[in-house]
Amino acid sequence: MSDSNFTATALVILAAGQGTRMKSDLPKVLHKVAGAPLLHHAMMSGASLAPERTVIVAGHGAEEVQDSARELDPEATAVVQEDRLGTAHATDQARGALEGFEGNVIVLYGDTPFIKPETLERMIAARGTNAVVVLGFEAADPGRYGRLAMSGEMLEKIVEFKDAKDEEKAITFCNSGVICADSKLLFELISEVGNDNASEEYYLTDVVGLARARGLPVAAVRCDEEETLGVNSRADLAAAEATFQARRRAEALAEGVTLQAPDTVWFSHDTVIGRDAVIEPNVYFGPEVTIETGAHIRAFSHLEGCHVSRGAIVGPYARLRPGAELAEDVHVGNFVEIKNAQVAEGAKVNHLTYIGDATIGEHSNIGAGTITCNYDGVFKHHTEIGARVFIGSDTMLIAPVKIGDDAMTATGSVISSDVPAGALAVARARQENKPGFAIRFMERLRALKQKKSKE
Incomplete structure (x- = not known):
């Protein structure tokens, strides 16, 4: 076998399943875990291998699946499996897209989001001395998984549960479905796969037996069962989310982040948090x-x-x-919303405020109660607030508007024109007090109410 360290890699990701148990119009692989489609998780795992080609085998909702794949990797190729005749048939749809490719092919699944990059790297390493490498796991409850029948360190065959004999069903070493082989060999073996089985499908797993029949070495690499978690239902999706969050919380704690109540903090797939950051309870991080x-x-928050x-x-x-950029030592307080705005060092936005499409100086x-009125019903407009500015409570800033350095606005002002540096802007109606009016007015209202109650 050749040294796989110098061999190109291609990914084939099977993503054609309809996922009827999801009871959804959305293709199964586009349901999200940690803010990213299941398909993206599989693609990101494989991306660690710097694949020369990535082929997505789509089926149900093929156009949506293709568009999603290309959002993450514009170079990804999508092919369509028109008829669902099994995993070997699905993989074979990538044959044309991989024409001329020489190297290893790893087959992944779009509904299996947690295969670790290091696990795939171990499979590539094992390919250096084996024709085919399969990813397996010890199952706490083997259930209906395919079984890996080993002979010493050699994998002899994979037995689908429907076709397994009693002694084979007793095996707890199970098939994840992930497989790695030389591209040319893989498609040669797929051409020999038949459908003489209980489901009358073309199983990708049959390539193991076919390779062994040629006298070729086949290995099984082990991983934790958690990595092989597949998503076929809403319950599975919830379990996958819980698995991701538990893993990410543990990683954050190990990296020196303080999580005061870890189980209440929710991460996205791409959340980045530096050491010595403190995250209080019930915080949600989107993408x-x-x-x-x-x-x-x-x-x-x-x-x-x-x-x-x-x-x-x-x-x-x-x-x-999105677009909120907070510089060092900025304070953003309770019931404040910031969107597409840059807040410079040491600035404070502490209470009941909306800042959108704006810059705030150091x-x-x-x-409290300040609003940047940035939307006219058609266009968004920018508000520029300079350095060391004091914006009085309940100020409306009607964009586009510029507040110069060291300026102030009076409480309750509606600012529709630029305020020069160092100036105080007062934009509110003059107060007028009418002595005794409130008492006379209330007496009149009460008398009217009493009159109506007698009618």
Whole structure:
């Protein structure tokens, strides 16, 4: 066998299943775990091998599946399995897309999101001395999994549960379905696969027996059962989410992140958190969030598509939306929403405020109830707030508008024009007091109410 360390790799990801038990119009592999489609998880695992080609075998909802695959990898090739005749038939649909390719092919599954990159690397390493490598696991409850029949260190065959004899059903070493082989050999063996079995399907697992019949060595690499978790129902999807979150929370703690109540913190597939960051209970991280070292995210905050720098404090009950960029030592407090806005070092937005499509200069203070009125019903407009600005409580900033450095706005102002640097802007109606009016007015209302009650 050739040295696989110098051999190209291609991925074939089977993603044609309809997933009838999901009871959904959405293709099964597009249901999400940790904010990413199941298909993307499989693709990201395989991407660690720097594959020369990636082929997605789609079926139900093929166009949606193809579009999703190309969102993650524009170079991915999608092919369609029109008839569902088994896993060997599905894999064979990639034959044309891999024409001319020389190297290893790894077959993955779009509904199996947790195969670790290092596991795939071990399979590639095992390919150096074996014609075919299968990924297996010791099952706590083997159930209806295919069984791996070993002879010493050699894998002799894979037996599907429907076709297994009693002694074979007693085997606990089970098939994950993931397989690695030389491209040319794999498609030669697939051409020999028949469908003389209980399901009348073309099983990819049969390539093991066919390889052994040629006298070729076949190995089985072991992984934890958790890695092979497949998703076929909503219950499976919930279990997959729980598995991901448990794994990611453990990783965060091991990396030096403080999670005050780990089970209440929810991560996305791409959440990045630096050491010594503190995450309080009931925090939700959507996709594309980076939290730098030493930041503090307080309870009940929701973050997505944002960057929080060192020493910043967010929350409690804060929402950071896509495009929110917080510099060092920024304070964002309770019931504050920030979207597509850059907040410079040391600035404070502490209470009941909406900041959208804006920039805030360093050490500025945004008072409670401030709103950047950024949307006119058709277009979004920008608000620019300079450095060391004091925005009084309940200020409406009607974009586009610019507040100069060291300026102030009076409480309750509606600012529709630029405010020069160092100026105080007052934009509210003059107060007028009418002595005794409130008493006379209330007496009149009560008399009217009494009159109506007698009618």
